[in-house]
Amino acid sequence: MKWRNLGAAPLPACCRNTCERRPDPPLCLLQEDPPTGVSGAPTDNNIMIWNAVIFGPHDTPFEDGTFKLTIEFTEEYPNKPPTVRFVSKVFHPNVYADGGICLDILQNRWSPTYDVSAILTSIQSLLSDPNPNSPANSTAAQLYKENRREYEKRVKACVEQSFID
Amino acid sequence: MDSFKQNDGNRDELIIQQQRDIEKEISDSTPLVGEQLPLTCLWAEYNGDDVFTAKIQDLAKKYKFIRRTRPDGNCFFRAFAYSYMEYLISNNSAYKEFQKLAEDSKDKLVELGFPSFTLEDFHETFMEVIRRVSPDNPGGYNKVQSELHKIFNEQGYSDYVVVYLRLITSGKLQEEAEFYQNFIEGDFTIEEFRHQEVEPMFKESDHIHIIALCAALGAGVRVEYLDRGEGCIVKAHDFPEGTEPTIYLIYRPGHYDILYPN
Secondary structure, eight states: OGGGGGGOSSSOHHHHSOGGGOOOHHHHTTTTSOOTTEEEEEOSSOTTEEEEEEEOOTTSTTTTOEEEEEEEOOTTTTTSOOEEEESSOOOOTTBOTTSBBOOGGGTTTOOTTOOHHHHHHHHHHHHHSOOTTSOSSHHHHHHHHHOHHHHHHHHHHHHHHHHHO | OTTOOHHHHHHHHHHHHHHHHHHHHHHHHSOSEEEEEEGGGGGGGGTTOHHHHHHHHHHHTTEEEEEEEOOSSOHHHHHHHHHHHHHHHTOHHHHHHHHHHHHHHHHHHHHTTOOHHHHHHHHHHHHHHHHHTOTTSTTHHHHHHHHHHHHHTSHHHHHHHHHHHHHHHHHHHHHTHHHHGGGOOTTOOHHHHIIIIISSTTOOOOHHHHHHHHHHHTOOEEEEEOSSOSSSSOEEEEESTTOOOSEEEEEETTEEEEEEEO
């Protein structure tokens, strides 16, 4: 259960106490209480960098897409949020060209109680409910508001691209 | 995809980098909680300023020492926790009462909807800190006090204590949302306020944080306000009003430190 403290500065709780209680890191997150449609695990050689996948939510143009992300923790986690980026191309009002995500809980509404499941679930709901008033991609925001069909077409192109990636 | 606004992303990163640099400068130069210093050391900060000199003189009649905390936005919570635990070390029955309250607080927060999986971490660490500053520990007050000081300057522990107090504060706001809604300016709902101004680390505290935390823990705080306001007297405010304080803090715009009454 102590996986979360891996990044706590400067001396993680898992080391302050004993390491015995800590399960293997890749197993500890999503087996406990796996939310649907997301998954993630640390990379083999660096526990501070996680790979994750979000499945496009049903009944949205993102449906069937498998979008890859990286989650990069610093030693300040959980006091500060990790950096989360889409690796897959995502056409969305709140996703920057470089995959960066404009989401309040990853910025000014970060709570130290958020774990990887909470982060991924929030990003998944952002896919369903974009916030076009705070655009990271102005074209996507504009199309979302004014030309939903074209928006959906562009999103679906990303969905198809996500199969190939 | 040429119309992606790449520049905005880069600008955000630059701002974040600059913030990091400033934070690092502060953390390199100021301990999380400093040593006890004579109150009159404040004079040096306001060298020659008549208003402040007079006010510090007034304050020095009531308080002998000050203990500074790092100005990182967590100063209220850190100062509160340190000062309260210092009081508890010398008051066995209050300590026992607080330990019980802290122990029970986790279930209460889970009931209020906080995620138990992650909450547990903070709660465990919080309880460990409380155990380590028990008045029953061998060595007496001085030994336990120096343990407290050590713990509060270890970032891992110190910040976890702050996190947990923020969660307790947030829980109280939620529990009595109807009452606390009256204190919130603007269009914020309690829910939004908790997520934006209470739970995130490094967010500064306002009266509403103080009131909610005091109410949740049954503690009393006196805050002395040292600012450029009229007169030569430093105004004090007790939270909750009419309660005998066990924690004394000095507030200078944007920052809280700990005070020690005569």
